[in-house]
Amino acid sequence: MVPNYTFHRRKILIMFVTCLAGFGILMGRLGYLMLFQSAHYTALAQELHERERSIKAARGRIYDANGTIIADNKTVCTISVIHNQITDAEEVIGVLSEKLEVSADTVREKVEKYSSREIIKSNVDKSVGDAVRACDLDGVKVDEDYKRYYPFGSLASKVLGFTGGDNQGIIGLEVMYEDYLKGENGTILTQTDARGVEIDTAAENRIEPVDGCSLYLSLDVNIQKYAEQAALKVMEQKNAKKVSMIIMNPQNGEIMAMVNVPEFDLNDPFTLNYQMDTSVTDEEYQDLLNKMWRNSCINDTYEPGSTFKIITAAAGLEERVVSLTDNFYCPGYKIVEDRRIHCHKVAGHGAENFLQGAMNSCNPVFIEVGLRLGVTNTYKYFNQFGLLGRTGIDLPGEAGTIMHKQDNMGEVELATVSFGQSFQITPMQLITTASSIINGGTRITPHFGVEVQNSEETVIEKLSYDTTEHIVSEETSETMRYILEQVVAEGTGHKAYLEGYRIGGKTATSEKLPRSENKYISSFIGFAPADNPQVIALITIDEPEGIYYGGTIAAPVVADVFDNILPYLGIEREAVTEEETAEN
Amino acid sequence: MQMGNKNDELRKKRNKPQRYYDYGLLAVIIFLCCFGLIMVYSSSSYAAQIKTGDSLFYLKKQGFALILGIICMFLVSKIDYHKFAKLAVLAYILAIVLMILVNFTPLGIEYNGKKRWFGFGSTSLFQAAEAVKVALILSLASLVNKFSKKIDMWKVQLLIFAIQAPLIYLVLDNNLSSGIILFGIVFLVLFVASRKKARFIIAVAAVAAAAVFITVFSDKIIELHILKEYQLERILVWKNPTAYALEGGHQVLQGLYAIGSGGLFGKGLGESMQKLGFVPEAQNDMIFSIICEELGLFGAICVILLFLFMIWRFVVIANNAPDLFGAMLVVGIMSHIALQVILNIAVVTNTIPNTGITLPFISYGGTSVVFLMMEMGAALSVSNSIKYER
Numbered sequence: 001m002v003p004n005y006t007f008h009r010r011k012i013l014i015m016f017v018t019c020l021a022g023f024g025i026l027m028g029r030l031g032y033l034m035l036f037q038s039a040h041y042t043a044l045a046q047e048l049h050e051r052e053r054s055i056k057a058a059r060g061r062i063y064d065a066n067g068t069i070i071a072d073n074k075t076v077c078t079i080s081v082i083h084n085q086i087t088d089a090e091e092v093i094g095v096l097s098e099k100l101e102v103s104a105d106t107v108r109e110k111v112e113k114y115s116s117r118e119i120i121k122s123n124v125d126k127s128v129g130d131a132v133r134a135c136d137l138d139g140v141k142v143d144e145d146y147k148r149y150y151p152f153g154s155l156a157s158k159v160l161g162f163t164g165g166d167n168q169g170i171i172g173l174e175v176m177y178e179d180y181l182k183g184e185n186g187t188i189l190t191q192t193d194a195r196g197v198e199i200d201t202a203a204e205n206r207i208e209p210v211d212g213c214s215l216y217l218s219l220d221v222n223i224q225k226y227a228e229q230a231a232l233k234v235m236e237q238k239n240a241k242k243v244s245m246i247i248m249n250p251q252n253g254e255i256m257a258m259v260n261v262p263e264f265d266l267n268d269p270f271t272l273n274y275q276m277d278t279s280v281t282d283e284e285y286q287d288l289l290n291k292m293w294r295n296s297c298i299n300d301t302y303e304p305g306s307t308f309k310i311i312t313a314a315a316g317l318e319e320r321v322v323s324l325t326d327n328f329y330c331p332g333y334k335i336v337e338d339r340r341i342h343c344h345k346v347a348g349h350g351a352e353n354f355l356q357g358a359m360n361s362c363n364p365v366f367i368e369v370g371l372r373l374g375v376t377n378t379y380k381y382f383n384q385f386g387l388l389g390r391t392g393i394d395l396p397g398e399a400g401t402i403m404h405k406q407d408n409m410g411e412v413e414l415a416t417v418s419f420g421q422s423f424q425i426t427p428m429q430l431i432t433t434a435s436s437i438i439n440g441g442t443r444i445t446p447h448f449g450v451e452v453q454n455s456e457e458t459v460i461e462k463l464s465y466d467t468t469e470h471i472v473s474e475e476t477s478e479t480m481r482y483i484l485e486q487v488v489a490e491g492t493g494h495k496a497y498l499e500g501y502r503i504g505g506k507t508a509t510s511e512k513l514p515r516s517e518n519k520y521i522s523s524f525i526g527f528a529p530a531d532n533p534q535v536i537a538l539i540t541i542d543e544p545e546g547i548y549y550g551g552t553i554a555a556p557v558v559a560d561v562f563d564n565i566l567p568y569l570g571i572e573r574e575a576v577t578e579e580e581t582a583e584n
Numbered sequence: 585m586q587m588g589n590k591n592d593e594l595r596k597k598r599n600k601p602q603r604y605y606d607y608g609l610l611a612v613i614i615f616l617c618c619f620g621l622i623m624v625y626s627s628s629s630y631a632a633q634i635k636t637g638d639s640l641f642y643l644k645k646q647g648f649a650l651i652l653g654i655i656c657m658f659l660v661s662k663i664d665y666h667k668f669a670k671l672a673v674l675a676y677i678l679a680i681v682l683m684i685l686v687n688f689t690p691l692g693i694e695y696n697g698k699k700r701w702f703g704f705g706s707t708s709l710f711q712a713a714e715a716v717k718v719a720l721i722l723s724l725a726s727l728v729n730k731f732s733k734k735i736d737m738w739k740v741q742l743l744i745f746a747i748q749a750p751l752i753y754l755v756l757d758n759n760l761s762s763g764i765i766l767f768g769i770v771f772l773v774l775f776v777a778s779r780k781k782a783r784f785i786i787a788v789a790a791v792a793a794a795a796v797f798i799t800v801f802s803d804k805i806i807e808l809h810i811l812k813e814y815q816l817e818r819i820l821v822w823k824n825p826t827a828y829a830l831e832g833g834h835q836v837l838q839g840l841y842a843i844g845s846g847g848l849f850g851k852g853l854g855e856s857m858q859k860l861g862f863v864p865e866a867q868n869d870m871i872f873s874i875i876c877e878e879l880g881l882f883g884a885i886c887v888i889l890l891f892l893f894m895i896w897r898f899v900v901i902a903n904n905a906p907d908l909f910g911a912m913l914v915v916g917i918m919s920h921i922a923l924q925v926i927l928n929i930a931v932v933t934n935t936i937p938n939t940g941i942t943l944p945f946i947s948y949g950g951t952s953v954v955f956l957m958m959e960m961g962a963a964l965s966v967s968n969s970i971k972y973e974r
Contacts, residue, residue, distance in 0.1 A: 033933060042847070
């Protein structure tokens with residue numbers, strides 16, 4: 001037997017000490033990893049384990065002036081299957097194909113596909129979703145989601161706009177007030193294993209969604225409906241391309257109705273609102289959709305024609321280059337430099353004063369006023385009236401005014417501008433400027449949005465809009481109201497006359513470019529009561545067939561609308577006495 | 585006379601050498617085994633549930649192997665270790681035969697492209713390398729004992745290496761890490777057995793220098809086409825596991841995530857996220873990372889200290905062993921445990937490049953636990969023959 005020597009013991013101790021050193025190093029390494037690197041690796045690991053599922057926030061509702069919901073949310077369901085949670089595949093296939101009206105083969109393919117989640121059908125009505133849920137099938141998930149829903153269908157379609165797949169606004173107010181309406185999506189953070197399967201026992205980290213704010217509009221569904229019917233009626237009668245109408249409170253710029261017929265169905269915005277004969281490419285189809293969605297009150301400009309004489313008159317009166325009693329003579333044309341510019345009445349209006357010229361809508365009278373003003377003053381007033389910029393309406397894509405550059409404006413241009421030709425503005429700009437002239441001289445910002453409330457119905461913001469006072473004097477404003485009332489009472493706008501109401505207005509018939517095509521835009525701008533305007537309306541009829549005079553076809557529509565909405569707005573009919581009639 | 589008799593008896597009783605039994609070692613073995621079972625269950629239950637439908641699948645197998653191992657341990661510990669010496673040659677020959685059978689005949693069963701298992705047809709019985717470790721330790725102790733007088737001679741030391749070389753080579757072929765451990769055991773046992781130090785220190789220094797050289801100049805070596813990239817893959821992965829996440833860094837990286845997210849006190853037993861399929865086969869080589877994640881730095885250091893205590897018990901037993909054979913047997917066992925623990929933790933913490941080494945007593949593996957318990961039985965047997973006087 002060989003004994004165990006002392007040097008063996010020493011060697012064993014050396015080995016132990018070496019082990020100790022090795023363990024020491026490893027403990028140091030562990031300490032480094034688990035204390036100093038801990039945050040780093042914990043974050044990386046967490047990123048690996050956590051899955052984020054978002055909870056959609058309900059989009060804010062849109063209400064009209066009466067508190068009627070005009071844009072709402074509908075709960076819809078998305079039905080999906082999770083392959084490895086399915087216990088009875090045949091039953092799942094049977095139930096889903098029957099309830100969702102999807103072919104059994106399609107369902108089978110998705111049920112048998114090895115994936116974490118397969119969507120069978122989305123945008124399913126809630127009742128159907130509830131029915132599927134009631135079947136309590138293993139591996140079938142019913143997730144609720146919100147979808148925008150417009151209870152009035154096509155009403156004010158181009159104003160309200162609609163939302164896309166992610167519930168984001170695409171056009172109209174839905175885009176403009178996106179930040180208020182969209183809310184904040186919540187999230188559920190879940191822990192998953194390496195296959196991505198959620199772990200039931202792990203605590204969910206949930207961030208609740210914040211629902212979007214509600215938007216209250218000045219738009220009134222009843223007025224909008226009535227205006228839409230009237231517009232549709234005239235469009236059909238005159239076989240016009242389209243008819244637009246804006247009805248606004250001239251005192252504060254609150255828009256009560258904005259019609260652009262033909263409207264489209266907001267609940268089905270990606271389908272054209274007319275039958276198409278030819279097949280088109282996707283790109284062309286998208287162009288057609290874009291065209292259908294255009295709001296011509298603000299997105300398109302036109303030559304306003306005679307309605308613009310309101311502005312020329314206001315500028316002339318304000319600059320005192322003309323007064324009501326100034327005398328003019330109309331031979332049926334006016335020669336400016338080398339051009340002979342015709343009046344719409346070829347025979348001429350003969351001798352007339354300024355008031356009569358306005359009532360006759362006589363071009364030479366307004367050319368004369370324009371020339372008296374001169375380019376510099378004309379431009380000064382255009383600027384002062386806010387005519388050259390945009391109105392600042394709370395709708396996206398507003399077009400600007402297309403006007404001659406001041407430097408390029410000669411006498412001929414000045415003359416044509418004076419009666420509303422050779423430049424373009426939007427109907428919105430025209431009605432806004434006219435409002436500002438007749439309301440006592442305060443330039444207002446037209447708008448729909450009145451206030452914003454959060455989901456607890458607390459007002460969080462009263463929307464305010466810029467105003468500019470004294471763009472014309474009160475005196476000029478009053479004179480203008482008088483002139484325009486006379487236009488309706490006895491002038492070209494007499495077809496807008498309503499018994500018992502004092503209505504002011506101006507007609508226009510503008511020839512579209514190119515002039516040779518003989519296509520017209522007939523329009524009428526009217527307001528009531530003439531002494532204290534509470535409502536102003538502008539109708540434009542695009543390419544009417546047959547008689548196309550604004551005074552003949554546009555003015556009666558406004559009269560018809562006023563006849564109905566003035567009592568609705570609480571503006572009482574004045575008792576008509578024999579005396580007054582005689583006086584008129 | 586009566587008095588004398590009585591005194592005699594008393595003296596006899598007092599001087600009768602007490603048989604020693606290392607209960608400390610026994611306690612730490614049992615503790616580590618039970619802890620191992622808990623950790624195997626914790627780290628495998630989720631994957632087992634998904635794979636086999638039985639969350640206890642791995643625990644049951646490991647538990648069965650452990651019971652078998654404990655029985656082996658007690659049986660072996662009751663046998664006088666000198667009897668093992670007689671089995672040394674037989675064990676060596678059996679080991680060689682076993683390795684030849686596994687490597688070159690259908691009795692070797694292939695898993696993941698490595699022929700490591702011995703078995704018949706579809707039933708695999710045990711991992712050959714684990715058995716070879718026991719045979720090597722036994723034959724080595726026997727050889728050292730036989731050549732004790734000339735053990736310092738180069739010739740003798742090389743001879744002992746030469747005798748063990750075929751065994752190591754046969755293992756190395758399919759199981760690099762076990763080969764390294766076998767080599768390490770031979771090296772350490774010879775170091776303890778011999779009076780010489782310099783040659784061992786030089787050998788260690790040379791290996792360390794080579795390792796440092798290859799590590800530092802790995803990019804250059806690839807550039808100069810001395811070695812191909814795949815040959816240095818483990819080193820490249822080790823240097824930057826994130827960049828090689830797909831080529832083999834995945835396991836190490838996931839292990840690091842687990843270790844790092846443990847923090848000081850861990851997430852609590854059973855709360856590991858990384859065991860949910862992120863760390864592949866968490867109950868095997870990487871189980872220490874799950875211990876770190878669940879029990880934190882505190883738990884991890886406790887485990888290391890337990891191993892350190894176990895090694896200390898081996899030191900005590902080896903130092904007090906009645907003869908050189910007993911001492912060398914325990915030194916062999918101690919080398920085995922120390923090497924495997926250090927290498928395993930070093931791999932898991934990405935301190936050294938990855939090689940598949942299990943953590944003794946804790947990692948899942950039936951063969952490993954049974955043969956380890958046999959080794960423990962042998963160590964206890966040596967401790968049992970220590971005589972001391974009161």
